[in-house]
Amino acid sequence: MSLTALNKKALLEQEAHRLYGLLGSVSRSKGVKWSYADCLQAAPYTLAINQIKKEKNAVILAHSYTVPELVLGVADFSGDSYALSRKACEVSADTIVFAGVWFMAETAKILNPSKRVLIPAGKAGCTLADAITEEEVRALKAAHPGAPVLCYVNSTAGVKAESDVCVTSGNVFDIAAKLPQKELIFVPDLLMAQNIEAELKRRGVSKKIIASGGSCCVHDKYTPADVQALRRDYPGIKVLCHPESRPDVCAQADFVGSTKGMQDYVAASSDKLFGLLTEVGLVNRLEAAYPDRKFIWPFGTCAYMKKNTLANTFQALLEPRADQTVELPPDVIARAKKSLENMFEMSK
Numbered sequence: 607m608s609l610t611a612l613n614k615k616a617l618l619e620q621e622a623h624r625l626y627g628l629l630g631s632v633s634r635s636k637g638v639k640w641s642y643a644d645c646l647q648a649a650p651y652t653l654a655i656n657q658i659k660k661e662k663n664a665v666i667l668a669h670s671y672t673v674p675e676l677v678l679g680v681a682d683f684s685g686d687s688y689a690l691s692r693k694a695c696e697v698s699a700d701t702i703v704f705a706g707v708w709f710m711a712e713t714a715k716i717l718n719p720s721k722r723v724l725i726p727a728g729k730a731g732c733t734l735a736d737a738i739t740e741e742e743v744r745a746l747k748a749a750h751p752g753a754p755v756l757c758y759v760n761s762t763a764g765v766k767a768e769s770d771v772c773v774t775s776g777n778v779f780d781i782a783a784k785l786p787q788k789e790l791i792f793v794p795d796l797l798m799a800q801n802i803e804a805e806l807k808r809r810g811v812s813k814k815i816i817a818s819g820g821s822c823c824v825h826d827k828y829t830p831a832d833v834q835a836l837r838r839d840y841p842g843i844k845v846l847c848h849p850e851s852r853p854d855v856c857a858q859a860d861f862v863g864s865t866k867g868m869q870d871y872v873a874a875s876s877d878k879l880f881g882l883l884t885e886v887g888l889v890n891r892l893e894a895a896y897p898d899r900k901f902i903w904p905f906g907t908c909a910y911m912k913k914n915t916l917a918n919t920f921q922a923l924l925e926p927r928a929d930q931t932v933e934l935p936p937d938v939i940a941r942a943k944k945s946l947e948n949m950f951e952m953s954k
């Protein structure tokens with residue numbers, strides 16, 4: 607073996623050890639953790655991505671639901687939609703690589719119109735964002751004049767541009783309660799709309815929610831039977847769910863909140879056993895952060911988020927395709943930005 611080959615081997619082994627330190631407690635598939643051999647396979651990509659990122663003055667923002675080798679191996683920042691949209695406002699790099707789905711990369715572009723925004727997965731969809739068009743929002747506004755439009759952040763740039771204020775799963779209840787109007791239009795999550803009504807009722811606030819759209823194909827699958835099975839099989843377990851889930855699931859959970867809310871709940875808890883009715887990416891992040899705790903995840907994977915890989919992240923940094931580059935009309939950017947700024951203002 608030549609000296610160069612030896613050096614390369616040593617470098618790869620060093621990188622594999624770094625990755626194993628980050629990923630060793632994370633599940634690769636159900637019941638199987640990342641091994642050193644898995645990390646050795648990922649090492650050439652993470653080394654190359656971290657190098658090219660510097661050369662291109664790029665920053666990688668990764669949603670928590672993307673694969674753990676991206677989140678832990680190469681991302682400069684990871685989090686949920688709200689945290690990433692806040693982070694996108696602060697970025698000074700020339701290029702933002704957004705590992706997530708298309709509407710999220712659009713949000714990064716809306717907040718940073720002068721920067722190049724790339725998404726490794728290309729036009730990765732979302733069953734929520736794709737559930738309503740801007741034309742349908744305009745029709746709702748015409749049918750309910752005076753009712754402000756709240757759009758969940760999981761919506762297209764065109765829908766955000768038609769909305770008065772954007773919301774996330776972390777601030778939706780507070781913003782809906784703060785608005786003075788008695789009638790609100792909420793898109794595009796029908797289950798979250800039901801949860802808003804239930805939460806406002808619990809707070810003694812009376813409002814009519816006019817909802818349209820669809821549901822998240824991950825969180826809408828959970829049923830009360832899943833909560834009951836977790837409680838039966840794991841006595842003492844704390845069950846966490848997302849407000850994109852059915853109201854009868856939320857009603858039985860110990861905690862209902864955003865991805866960040868669930869992370870904060872676990873951080874503040876002295877419990878050791880948690881049932882997570884959410885996407886596996888969050889389970890992986892918690893496994894990495896708390897190797898001494900047990901996280902039970904019955905099922906739930908977002909195929910759209912998993913379209914982001916180390917291989918296409920490297921390729922997008924090196925030579926992005928047109929479908930990996932986010933471009934938006936300036937007037938859409940300006941109007942959509944207003945709905946995001948209104949959210950930042952109302953979340954203070």
Ligand code: SF4
Binds near residue numbers: 671823825910911
């Ligand atoms: S997890 Fe649900 S809401 Fe999130 S991107 Fe996937 S389909 Fe959309």
